[in-house]
Amino acid sequence: xxxxxxxxxxxxxxxxxxxxxxxxxxPHFRRWWAIWISILASIVIFNAxxxxxxxxxxxxxxxxxxxxxxxxxxxxxGYVAFKWAGGGGYxxxxxxxxxxxxxxxxxVQEFDRNFYVNGDFVGTAKPKSRKGMPLQIGPTGxxxxxxxxxxxxxxxxLDSRYxxxxxxxxxxxxxxxxxxx
Numbered sequence: 468x469x470x471x472x473x474x475x476x477x478x479x480x481x482x483x484x485x486x487x488x489x490x491x492x493x494p495h496f497r498r499w500w501a502i503w504i505s506i507l508a509s510i511v512i513f514n515a516x517x518x519x520x521x522x523x524x525x526x527x528x529x530x531x532x533x534x535x536x537x538x539x540x541x542x543x544x545g546y547v548a549f550k551w552a553g554g555g556g557y558x559x560x561x562x563x564x565x566x567x568x569x570x571x572x573x574x575v576q577e578f579d580r581n582f583y584v585n586g587d588f589v590g591t592a593k594p595k596s597r598k599g600m601p602l603q604i605g606p607t608g609x610x611x612x613x614x615x616x617x618x619x620x621x622x623x624x625l626d627s628r629y630x631x632x633x634x635x636x637x638x639x640x641x642x643x644x645x646x647x648x
Contacts, residue, residue: 520548520564520644526624529646532564538643541615543570546644549617555596555631564644565626565635569616575627577607582628589618592628603630613637 520532553559569584614634
């Protein structure tokens with residue numbers, strides 16, 4: 468025996484929603500309006516000064532960062548969020564978070580694809596990406612004003628060891644990143 472399921476009509480659904488809205492939602496909003504306004508205002512204020520950045524790769528030890536918008540102070544050892552210039556499969560304007568290892572005036576050297584900033588080893592540039600694409604080594608010499616050396620500890624990180632990233636312009640910095648977890 469086959470059973471036929473009758474679906475409620477649109478008018479019946481609208482009537483049920485109207486009853487629910489009047490009996491449950493309106494009293495809820497009347498009781499808790501101040502809380503809801505406070506939550507919405509907090510979200511708007513938070514987004515004016517902060518944002519969350521999620522690192523989906525293995526390039527950094529932490530995965531979630533609080534980005535302080537507008538704090539463009541680039542200091543050696545600190546984390547910064549910046550807009551990607553484009554290339555390597557990533558669209559221009561994508562947000563990246565990296566650690567600052569070199570600031571203007573620091574010396575970047577490369578010997579046999581090994582990179583050093585002020586004599587400190589920062590990593591080895593691989594000849595090919597994980598997808599088999601050839602990778603050109605990044606710039607060497609003294610970091611000019613307005614740029615910094617972006618670094619990440621993972622061997623597969625796309626950082627200033629490679630020409631596609633190069634030295635990052637301070638104009639692309641969106642804020643200071645604080646690791647959360």
